[in-house]
Amino acid sequence: MTRLKTVMTSHIRVYLKKNWLPLLLSVLFGGWALAFIYHSSYVASDGRLYFNLFDDAMISMRYGWNLAHGRGLVWNAGDVERVEGYTNLLMTLVMSVATFLFDKRYAVLAIQLTGIFFTLGTAWMTVRIGERISKYAESNFGTSDSGLHRYLPFVLILLYYPLNFWSLMGMETGMLAFFLTAGILLSLKYADSLNRPSSLILLMAGSFGLAFLTRNDSLVFAALSFLFLLPTLKHGRRDVYLFLAAGVLYSAFILGQTAFRYFYYGEIMPNTYTLKLVGMALDERLRNGWGFILPFLKETGALLLVALAGLTLRFSWKRLYLFGFFLVSVLYQVYVGGDAWNYWRIMAPTMPLLLLLFSFACFEIVERFSQTGWIRNFALAALSIFALYVADARFVREFLLLDLPYQNNYAQAHVEAAIAINDLTKEDATIGVFWGGTLPYYVDRTAIDFLGKSDKYIASLPPDVSGQSAGFGMNSMPGHNKYDLTYSIQKLLPTYVEEFDWGTQKLSGWAEEYYVRVKYNDAKLYLLKGSPDIDWDKVTTILAW
Known part of the structure; x- marks a missing residue:
């Protein structure tokens, strides 16, 4: 027993x-992340x-709570x-565990803390990927005096704000990046292995499978990994069988999710697919997507050019x-027509790989x-600082905790509205919202989604391409360009309405x-006049329009 303890102690010392x-x-990043969470x-x-998650993440939290x-x-x-x-089944299931264990407020905190882990x-894992494909893995990259070389990608990833932001704000971005890098690392290990252990390729398929449950569009990444492993098939029948087994597992x-979706929701594709892609x-879409992605390419241009030079x-x-x-990821963002927020959540999961190539x-x-x-x-430090600063420049004040995180002020306003509505x-009251996350999560009332993420009728409408629901280089914003306020407000008459104007439709008058x-x-608040679902005795202040 003493010898075992001595051996374990020795291994720990060597590892440290x-x-x-x-x-x-990691400790420093954890400290910053906790400060970020407290700041938000x-x-x-x-x-x-x-505590605060991004509004779309709070939509998933409501699903998880229910x-x-x-x-x-x-x-x-x-x-x-x-x-x-x-669009993030696995993240929503994790949220359901958090909401089962904690009350609504501390369940949000629990999800934020998972972002640190991811x-x-x-x-x-990105560092481990680097060790497998760089010459530094065999030479000075692994020596004791090459810490800057070995861990530069590690530092750059922890300093890339969009990935940190989305991870700590409860979106599936961090989870997807985690399973994506795990799958890539396993695929490289399998490709390099002489005897090709079955566990490696099956674990790779499992990692990409979990990535699929995290976000279905990660299918394109899994396809890329399976294509990468095609040359292994020439080594014999056993490798062919393993490849096919991994394909079956994935x-x-x-x-499995498609069958669940069909029997539970009666659809083959999620409602969000209909909302964002059908009808456009x-x-x-391509014009919108290109207009949206251009600022990203400019912000990451220094990183991208250096990475391409190294390649x-x-x-x-x-x-x-x-x-x-x-x-x-860039081509996919263009294909889907952009995004509602210019904090690069679609590209962020693959940015660690670009940062790794930049480091090389x-x-x-x-x-x-x-x-x-x-x-x-x-020179290495100077080049890295310059390129990363260009990519992060727009987010520096948020990173330094000088400004509140993106849209945090709206989240605070929605919490106050939720307290008042409760x-x-x-x-039996109903609430009508454009922001479908924070307010509905904290208000246990039937909600009406004006923008259709949880409304099949709205999702099936033709998109508004007039330019009135536009922004970030797009003429029409995916997920925010379908609406029918005549139906959602005038017909359904919600007890509470967030706003009355959107795009081309103005109902304020x-x-x-x-x-x-x-x-x-x-x-x-805007409340329905004379509604029996409102305790009017508590209403003491009437405001002018």
């Missing part, structure tokens, strides 16, 4: 000595501390027609394989100009006759 730098960086929290008018409390995987409990208004896990994830002409200087199929993931390129460029250690390290309305604007604590 070898990995002290990334462990220190707030004490509301009811005196309680609320599932955890026996109401089904639905946005509105008791709805006759179930709607799959999420980001650090992605950074660690297909089981796709078929391909040429229109040219020291070409390998493995490096091209990694670059393929980044390229596919920096090593090789610097080596060509100097063999002096300190000069090389200085106090003023009865259980009509609303003055049917709704009253009130102030309750720190919230200003």
Whole structure:
């Protein structure tokens, strides 16, 4: 027993000595992430501390809460027609565990904390990927004095704000990056192995399967990995069988979720697919997507150009394989017609791979100009800081916690509105919203989604391409360009309405006759006049329109 303890202690010491730098960086990142989470929290008018996820993540939280409390995987409990208004099944299931274990406020905190794990896990696995494909794995990259070379990608990933933001704000971005890098690492290990253990390719298929459950469009990444492994088939029948077994395993994830979707929601594709893609002409989508992606290419231009230079200087199929993931994510973003937020959530999961290729390129460029250690390290650090600053410049104030995270002020306003609605309305009240996340999550009332993420009728409407629901270089914003306020407001008459104008439809004039604007604590609300579902005795302040 004493000998075993001695051996274990020795192994721990060796591990700590070898990995002290990334462990220190992990602790520092964890400290920053906790400060970020606290910075994004707030004490509301009811005196309680609320934590914050991005609004779309809070939509998934409402699905998770309902599932955890026996109401089904639905946005509105008791709805006759179930709607799959999420695109991140696995993340939603994780959220259901959090909402089962904690109350609504601390379930949000639990999800934010998972973002720390996913980001650090992605950074660690990206370093391992680098060790498998770079010359530094065999030479000075693994030596004790090459920490800067070995862990530069680790540092860059932890400093890339969009990945951190989406991970800590509860979106599936961090989870997808984690499973994506895990699958890539396993695919490289399998390709390099002489005896090709079956566990490696099956674990790879499982990782990409979990990535599929995280976000279905990760199918394109899995296809890229299976294409990368095609050359292994020439080594014999056993490799063919393993390849086919991995394909069957991955297909089981796709078929399993599709079968669940069909029998539970009555659809083959999620409602969000209909909402964002159906009805929008391909040429229109491509124009919108290109207009959206251009600022991203400009922000990451320095990283991208250096990475491409490195790919040219020291070409390998493995490096091209990694670059393929980044390229596919950019092309996919163009294909779907852009996004509603210019914080690059679609590209963020593959940015660690671009940062890794950038690091390799920096090593090789610097080596060509100097063999002096300190000069090389200085040049390496300077080039990295410059390129990353260009990519992160727009987010620096948020990263330094000088500004609130993106849209955090809206989340605070929605929490205040939720507190007021819970106090003023009865259980049969309905709420009509454009922002389908924070407010509906904290208000246990039937909700009406004006923009159709959880409404099949709205999702099936033709998109507004007038330019009135546009932004970020797009003429029409996916997921926010389908609406029918005549139906959602004038016909359904929600007890509470968030706003009355969107795109080309303006109902504010009509609303003055049917709704009253009130102030309750720190919230200003539009409430249906004379509604029996409102405790009017508590309404003390009527505001002018």
